[in-house]
Amino acid sequence: MIEEEELQSLVPHRGKMFLLSRITEYNVDKRSLVAEYDIKKNCVFYESKIGGIPGWVGFELIAQAISALSGMDGRKKGEKPKMGFILSVSGMKIFIPVFPPDETVKIKIIEDYRMDMIYTYYGQVFLGGKTAVEAKLTVMDVVNENEFFSWESRRVTGKGAANIERK
Helix, strand or coil, X not given: CEEHHHHCCCCCCCHHHCXXXXXXXXXXXXXXXXXXXXXXXXXXXXXXXXXXXXXXXXXXXXXXXXXXXXXXXXXXXXXXXXXXXXXXXXXXEECCXXXXXXXXXXXEEEEEEEECCEEEEEEEEEECCEEXXXXXXXXXXXXXXXXXXXXXXXXXXXXXXXHEEEC
């Protein structure tokens, strides 16, 4: 089991945006992981009007589990946690609309497809042993976020993406 303190060394998320409490199972070689999150009122997504965290946040729970698996893989290679981007969320189904405080959700992910730095994962979130959310996420690892976000490193010389020149 990997607890919250060690988990923070695996993912770039911090503070109220950190949505994992522990990893209970993982297999880096099979690209699968099971994590848990203890629902807290201080979560950035908590809404007092509905008395919990909206079910749609399930995709972010899945994304952070993916980030943790990526961090574990990187740690084996001596790398720091990489920033990742969600490219798409598809087939998302929400069966439980609200995650109440003081409950624990279980998050399961498994890699479905991989091409270069782009991966597709199937993920599920469970509450009280019942499926709360399921979705397929396509994500991308970013090796150097400073270069990725630097507009100064690109110069547009004409119309369209085909005319972008890198310095």
